[in-house]
Amino acid sequence: MKAVQYRSVGAAPEVVEIPDPEPGPGQVVVQVTAAGLCHSDLTLMHLPAERLEFPLPMTLGHEGVGTVAALGAGTTGVTIGDSVAVYGPWGCGLCAACAAGRENYCPHAGRLGIRSPGLGAPGALAQFLLVDDVRHLVPFDGLDPVAAVSLTDAGLTPYHAVKWALPALVPGSTAVVIGVGGLGHVAIQLLRALTPARVVALDVNDDKLALAGAVGAHEALVSDESAPAAIRALTGGLGAEAVFDFVGVAATGRIAVASAAAQARVLNVGLGGGAMPMGFMLVPPGMSAYAPYWGTRGDLIEVIALARAGALSVRTETYTLDGAPLAYERLRAGKVTGRAVVLPNC
Numbered sequence: 092m093k094a095v096q097y098r099s100v101g102a103a104p105e106v107v108e109i110p111d112p113e114p115g116p117g118q119v120v121v122q123v124t125a126a127g128l129c130h131s132d133l134t135l136m137h138l139p140a141e142r143l144e145f146p147l148p149m150t151l152g153h154e155g156v157g158t159v160a161a162l163g164a165g166t167t168g169v170t171i172g173d174s175v176a177v178y179g180p181w182g183c184g185l186c187a188a189c190a191a192g193r194e195n196y197c198p199h200a201g202r203l204g205i206r207s208p209g210l211g212a213p214g215a216l217a218q219f220l221l222v223d224d225v226r227h228l229v230p231f232d233g234l235d236p237v238a239a240v241s242l243t244d245a246g247l248t249p250y251h252a253v254k255w256a257l258p259a260l261v262p263g264s265t266a267v268v269i270g271v272g273g274l275g276h277v278a279i280q281l282l283r284a285l286t287p288a289r290v291v292a293l294d295v296n297d298d299k300l301a302l303a304g305a306v307g308a309h310e311a312l313v314s315d316e317s318a319p320a321a322i323r324a325l326t327g328g329l330g331a332e333a334v335f336d337f338v339g340v341a342a343t344g345r346i347a348v349a350s351a352a353a354q355a356r357v358l359n360v361g362l363g364g365g366a367m368p369m370g371f372m373l374v375p376p377g378m379s380a381y382a383p384y385w386g387t388r389g390d391l392i393e394v395i396a397l398a399r400a401g402a403l404s405v406r407t408e409t410y411t412l413d414g415a416p417l418a419y420e421r422l423r424a425g426k427v428t429g430r431a432v433v434l435p436n437c
């Protein structure tokens with residue numbers, strides 16, 4: 092089959108021919124209809140060799156949907172031809188976190204060598220994807236694969252983040268979204284669907300600010316050192332009750348905390364390598380900070396249900412598997428509006 096692989100440290104991704112996966116006992120092979128590209132893939136391909144925690148080459152792609160194509164011995168619960176979305180943060184399946192569906196916080200996965208597809212295990216940027224267990228599949232029938240594949244990360248991650256901030260987002264509150272990319276433009280829609288908060292979006296790119304308004308942000312502001320004062324002006328001097336940083340560089344961490352109200356919930360979602368200040372006199376009184384990772388299995392089921400209800404629209408541009416390296420270049424250059432989605436079997 093054809094696959095897009097990261098083959099050596101620092102090299103560009105390549106389209107290669109590799110053997111089709113064979114499902115072992117309990118496993119499932121999914122024929123991939125759509126796979127989304129995430130900025131985290133670029134971060135991973137930037138890591139120096141000593142920080143890469145798995146061997147190369149590796150097939151990329153941690154957002155995937157498709158149809159069940161083959162079942163390993165004894166696999167039950169799905170049937171050939173079923174339309175499924177893949178839950179990506181794989182845990183051990185046995186600990187308390189996994190039992191609660193919080194496989195994204197399984198404390199044993201790393202030690203046991205359990206890796207997520209596209210983040211150590213073979214990923215979804217291929218014609219076929221090996222899924223280790225039926226519990227990592229969610230029914231996906233009736234949804235458009237292109238429009239909905241990114242619910243598995245660009246939907247799931249902000250959904251998990253917004254749920255944590257919900258208690259702060261009462262009527263009259265303000266939520267700030269920093270970075271209106273794949274995740275951020277879904278976060279704005281989630282905030283509008285799930286809360287009465289006023290939504291203020293920040294970005295450095297005019298196209299992304301226009302997208303913010305198109306998907307429901309009440310205000311769209313340039314992300315620079317003047318942004319916290321603008322947010323205070325919009326909130327009677329108080330600041331925002333929740334701030335979501337989907338960039339995670341030092342500058343956005345400073346903006347996030349400087350824009351926050353007393354008792355705000357502030358989230359560092361982006362992997363930009365920056366740090367947020369934390370400590371008395373450095374942050375507003377009562378502020379909580381959270382660095383969420385992906386989302387729970389239950390969150391994925393819920394965000395798919397929200398999409399089925401028509402509350403979410405992921406903006407996409409589509410590519411063939413051969414076009415995936417170009418799509419990654421466009422993502423790196425900030426030229427993708429919404430999410431780049433690859434159709435591996437077209």
Ligand code: NAD
Pocket residue numbers: 128129130131132134244248269270271272273274275293294295296299314337338339340342343359360361362363382383384385422425429
């Ligand atoms: P993306 O490339 O689609 O979007 C990034 C956006 O940030 C772009 O619109 C860009 O213009 C904007 N931006 C860049 N610098 C900015 C600045 N200084 N201020 C405001 N906006 C700025 O990326 P994505 O795929 O949406 O991912 C967003 C981030 O979230 C990445 O760092 C990614 O690695 C991370 N991520 C984290 C998790 C998690 O579980 N924590 C999951 C998925 C992605």
Ligand code: ZN
Pocket residue numbers: 129130131132153244245
């Ligand atoms: Zn991702």
